[in-house]
Amino acid sequence: MSVTTTMEQDLKEKLQVVDDLDLDQPETNPEPQEEVVAAAALKLQQLKEKMKASSMPIKIVEEKKKTFKLGVIGTGQCGSRLAESMHQLGYPAVCFNTAPQDLVDIKIPESHKYHLENGVAGASKELSIGHAAAQNHKDSILEMVAEKLGDCEIFILALSLGGGSGAGSCDTMLEVLGTFGKPIVVITVLPMNSDDSQTKKNSLETLSKLTKELQAKKIHNIVVVDNAKIENIYRHVPQIDFFDITNKAIVEPLDVFNTLSSMKSPVKPLDGAEWLKLLVDGEGLSVYGETIIDNYQEDFAIAEAIVNSTSNVLAEGFDLKQAKYVGFMISAPKRVHEQIAAANINYANSMIDDICSAPNGIFKGTYVVEGPDDVVKIYSFFSGLALPQSRVEQLRKEASAYAEKMKNKDAGRNLNLKMDTGTDPTISMAEKIKQQISAKKSAFGNFVFGGSQDRRK
Secondary structure, three states, X not given: OOHHHHHHHHOOOOOOOOOOOOOOOOOOXXXXXXXXXXXXXXXXXXXXXXXXXXXXXXXXOOXXXXXXXXXXXXXXHHHHHHHHHHHHOOOOEEEEEOOHHHHHOOOOOHHHEXXXXXXXXXXXXXXXXXXXXXXXXXHHHXXXXXXXXXXXXXXXXXXXXXXXXXXXXXXXXXXXXXXOOOOEXXXXXXXXXXXXXXXXXXXXXXXXXXXXXXXXOOOOEEEEEEHHHHHHHOOOOOHHHHHHHHHHHHHHHHHXXXXXXXXXXXXXXXXXXXXXXXXXXXXXXXXXXXXXXXXXXXXXXXXXXHHHHHHHOOXXXXXXXXXXXXXXXXXXXXXXXXXXXXXXXXXXXXXXXXXXXXXXXXXXXXXXXXXXXXXXXXXXEEEEEOOXXXXXXXXXXXXXXXXXXXXXXXXXXXXXXXXXXXXXXXXXXXXHHHHHHHHHOOHHHHHHHOOOOOOXX
């Protein structure tokens, strides 16, 4: 079945939005009014706290209907975690890693995990090891993707740019996925500021490799996630929860676009054909984001939120004037929509057109999603972008500094070896003791050391 045919069929379906608070159901044994109100207030507060803690948007309970069936391939630890988060949202996923211990806690079916056995447990950030392991198991990778994701319409390849397993295996993964003739979108993760120099060097090398594949039209889109940005946003999150929360923040907007674009809208939907252009027709890099606004009645609030959402979660430093397509979705309860002037949304559209220097298309959707809070959620997607030059230059400088440092270290090691030959402290001390013993055996030594003494009474 073609993507277009599926899109047309899916657009005929609708989602059923269910409020988590079922306060309108009749009660067989009514409680006193004060207790009912108190119970409702407590439940509402608990829901708010749960939503805030998870950093997730209002949950849409639906019939598992999406615009497109996305098949997710996670390679390496980071890619596998992202695939796991997508799987929790209802998408089929498979995971590959050279380190079997990294696959143990990935919460997808065991039959969807594959150990790229390479003689050792892991790749130790060596791209060559990850590449060789994937090449040795290429037939098995092909077999698993065909079996588990064969009916998917679009492939999502998720990986860290700096790891040995994920980054090292990416060219083999792209080679395998390319045999299916389906659109390929790559989600890439730039390193944290706190990551080591080897990780940053790998990231630059892998990003360069992926952009060449993009230019050769072997992949259709590169979604850029910058962990340096995410590290700053979620700096107060406990380390044990960090990756669970941030991975959900990364994949959630992608799922929202793929879900809401299948829904009807009382105003204007962002339909499946428009979502397809955003996802696979940008011919460049993409960023997407989410932001929440409570001052939605102000004239410029929605327009500013659309622009700011790109740096709110995923990445920044991109020149938005290069955008080929822009999409944004406005999600809010009906009572909130009733307070937003149409002119405010129209202004947002005009502002995007100006900031992005008249892109080929601006696609917008307005949706009624019930929830407890009087807020507007904005989801934005910018595709067809070039590399963020300032971030790339930063990585290039750090990679160059790393190479120079390694060169100096190697030279220092060689110099030290030459200097230490015959003068090792351990050898010198042994020789010193030997000389002392020899001296004690001489007449002068007996005089200096006291000679031998008869300790008997």
